[in-house]
Amino acid sequence: xxxxxxxxxxxxxxxxxxxxxxxxWWLLRDDRYQSFLSVRMRPMLVLATSLLVLFLLAVLMxxxxxxxxxxxxxxCAHAAVLLVPLLYMVPxxxxxxxxxxxxxxxxxxxxxxxxPGSSAGPVSSRPPGGSLTIAELLSDFQRQRGHTVIxxxxxYQSAKLPPGHFVLMRFMVWxxxxxxRPIGVVVASADADSFENDTWVRVEGEAVAECVDGRDLPCIxxxxxxxxxxPKMPYLWPF
Amino acid sequence: MRIHPWLHHDYGHxxxxxxxxxxxxxxxxxxxxxxxxxxxxxYPCEPSPGRRAKVPYFEILFVATALVLPMxxxxxxxxxxVAVVFVSIVLEALPFVLLGSAVxxxxxxxxxxxxxxxxxxxxxxxxxxxxxxxGIVFPVCECAVVPVARRFIRKGVPLSAAVTYLLxxxxxxxxxxxxxxxxxxxxxxxxxxxxxxxxxxxxxxGTLYEKVIGENAVQPAVLTRDGDExxxxxxxxxxxxxPGLASRIRLALMHATxxxxxxxxxxVIGAFIAAFVQTYLNQGALARLVANPVLSILVxxxxxxxxxxxxxxxxxxxxxxxxxxxxxxxxxxxxxxPMLDLKLMLMYRSLFRVRAAVVLATLTFLSVFxxxxxxxxxxxxxx
Numbered sequence: 001x002x003x004x005x006x007x008x009x010x011x012x013x014x015x016x017x018x019x020x021x022x023x024x025w026w027l028l029r030d031d032r033y034q035s036f037l038s039v040r041m042r043p044m045l046v047l048a049t050s051l052l053v054l055f056l057l058a059v060l061m062x063x064x065x066x067x068x069x070x071x072x073x074x075x076c077a078h079a080a081v082l083l084v085p086l087l088y089m090v091p092x093x094x095x096x097x098x099x100x101x102x103x104x105x106x107x108x109x110x111x112x113x114x115x116p117g118s119s120a121g122p123v124s125s126r127p128p129g130g131s132l133t134i135a136e137l138l139s140d141f142q143r144q145r146g147h148t149v150i151x152x153x154x155x156y157q158s159a160k161l162p163p164g165h166f167v168l169m170r171f172m173v174w175x176x177x178x179x180x181r182p183i184g185v186v187v188a189s190a191d192a193d194s195f196e197n198d199t200w201v202r203v204e205g206e207a208v209a210e211c212v213d214g215r216d217l218p219c220i221x222x223x224x225x226x227x228x229x230x231p232k233m234p235y236l237w238p239f
Numbered sequence: 240m241r242i243h244p245w246l247h248h249d250y251g252h253x254x255x256x257x258x259x260x261x262x263x264x265x266x267x268x269x270x271x272x273x274x275x276x277x278x279x280x281x282y283p284c285e286p287s288p289g290r291r292a293k294v295p296y297f298e299i300l301f302v303a304t305a306l307v308l309p310m311x312x313x314x315x316x317x318x319x320x321v322a323v324v325f326v327s328i329v330l331e332a333l334p335f336v337l338l339g340s341a342v343x344x345x346x347x348x349x350x351x352x353x354x355x356x357x358x359x360x361x362x363x364x365x366x367x368x369x370x371x372x373x374g375i376v377f378p379v380c381e382c383a384v385v386p387v388a389r390r391f392i393r394k395g396v397p398l399s400a401a402v403t404y405l406l407x408x409x410x411x412x413x414x415x416x417x418x419x420x421x422x423x424x425x426x427x428x429x430x431x432x433x434x435x436x437x438x439x440x441x442x443x444x445g446t447l448y449e450k451v452i453g454e455n456a457v458q459p460a461v462l463t464r465d466g467d468e469x470x471x472x473x474x475x476x477x478x479x480x481x482p483g484l485a486s487r488i489r490l491a492l493m494h495a496t497x498x499x500x501x502x503x504x505x506x507v508i509g510a511f512i513a514a515f516v517q518t519y520l521n522q523g524a525l526a527r528l529v530a531n532p533v534l535s536i537l538v539x540x541x542x543x544x545x546x547x548x549x550x551x552x553x554x555x556x557x558x559x560x561x562x563x564x565x566x567x568x569x570x571x572x573x574x575x576x577p578m579l580d581l582k583l584m585l586m587y588r589s590l591f592r593v594r595a596a597v598v599l600a601t602l603t604f605l606s607v608f609x610x611x612x613x614x615x616x617x618x619x620x621x622x
Contacts, residue, residue, distance in 0.1 A: 013496060036323065041331065047334055055496040059493065080298065081298050084302060104523075174555045176549070176552070178331070178513075178548060181559050238555075
């Protein structure tokens with residue numbers, strides 16, 4: 001009975017390794033991994049794929065002349081557990097975190113930056129105004145004040161805001177979606193209430209500091225808001 | 240064959256012996272040598288007589304739940320978010336588990352026990368102090384240190400040193416220090432405090448743990464061939480005797496595969512539970528509930544356990560609480576997050592028996608809480 005035991009265990013190992021190699025290949029192709037991970041994790045995914053291929057070769061090349069001490073049932077059960085993330089991964093790829101998650105997590109930028117560069121995000125060296133990400137706008141807000149800016153994000157209707165305001169937000173991902181933090185600016189517009197949660201919009205307007213809920217918050221006094229398609233990379237990366 | 244007092248257990252007729260693939264003859268001077276009282280069977284190819292293979296109920300229950308849940312609760316609110324967070328945690332951690340497994344496999348095959356015993360001797364008082372610094376030369380997060388610690392234990396490294404490395408490795412390392420520096424806007428005080436307290440806690444817990452837990456700490460599977468599905472298939476002893484580099488690399492990779500599958504399943508189950516906590520826990524509201532600074536330390540520690548963040552990213556989350564909770568509470572979060580969370584608790588089960596894992600979790604939690612209190616009172620805080 002040694003050979004069937006051995007072969008079943010080896011088969012279970014091969015299935016796990018092969019499925020994960022294919023899973024990583026699928027994620028790396030067309031940058032699908034960005035639905036879950038920061039771009040800086042790409043080298044780690046390449047490393048993981050390489051290691052899995054090496055493990056796979058080692059299992060394929062071993063000689064199966066002896067038995068095994070663990071039961072095939074246990075090995076198969078362990079292997080099945082490792083396949084569960086792959087079963088979840090394909091259907092949810094392309095989904096993104098939204099307003100519900102934002103309501104559950106702290107905004108990374110809740111108040112006015114005290115000085116340029118005091119918050120997360122790269123500091124731009126270009127002239128103020130123009131098209132910016134929310135991170136660039138917030139990290140350089142003192143310099144952007146009074147200028148016309150254009151930025152994109154999801155609408156988030158917060159109960160804390162007065163009528164005629166919504167939060168334009170995006171998620172900043174350091175490693176993976178589990179550590180994603182929402183960042184946002186308040187948008188003041190007569191049409192503000194017409195944008196549902198999680199609607200992607202492009203906002204053009206003047207960057208101002210506005211007192212909302214007892215705090216001075218970064219704000220865009222909108223002159224033009226348009227709905228847009230969700231960008232290919234919905235998350236922002238700080239690095 | 241050799242035995243550490245804390246490795247003793249009644250598992251099979253030979254199981255207390257720690258097999259060493261590469262240096263059977265290299266027995267540390269301070270090791271306790273046992274002579275088998277019955278014919279030795281170095282690496283059994285079949286389970287011990289009278290011992291029935293355990294049915295993996297836990298894993299079967301998990302797989303069934305994970306498969307059925309999307310069908311019965313497909314319309315459930317935010318299940319998609321749970322799935323995204325679950326897959327994200329696994330994808331983020333798995334490369335490190337693979338890396339740690341590979342390093343562990345190579346340690347198993349290429350690092351003789353006597354060499355390891357020179358670096359981390361069993362009876363030297365300073366062994367945990369050295370183990371706490373290993374993260375500097377091998378900077379990885381908490382998911383990668385678990386398989387490496389398994390191999391350390393298997394090679395006869397003292398339990399105190401293995402536990403110290405397990406706890407300190409994900410904190411006392413340059414990558415985590417750098418991410419903490421960036422997250423806190425180059426306020427060097429925070430990463431320095433984090434590394435110093437992390438190192439101290441790890442050494443204290445590691446040293447105490449060996450004294451508190453005594454014997455029967457480690458999972459039998461870590462010490463015997465039972466944990467390696469490939470066990471006899473790799474013809475362990477036979478190949479190790481051969482000098483061929485290719486054979487030894489292949490053997491190391493097979494050990495790594497076994498570790499990956501054994502540790503990886505705990506990661507997956509832990510990540511699944513963590514995804515639910517992440518999705519349904521309102522982090523801001525929880526932190527804002529706490530006006531008392533001492534209670535805020537506890538709340539941030541519970542948050543660290545529930546969020547299951549990578550030690551290379553947790554500083555950014557801690558920093559987002561700067562305006563809500565005081566620094567000691569943030570530090571408690573930064574210290575506990577790499578040492579203890581839901582997925583790590585399960586991953587520790589791949590190393591320790593239930594009681595030993597609970598003792599480790601309790602000691603770690605209490606130590607970090609004490610450190611948080613010390614920081615609070617040192618900064619002039621009141622009870």
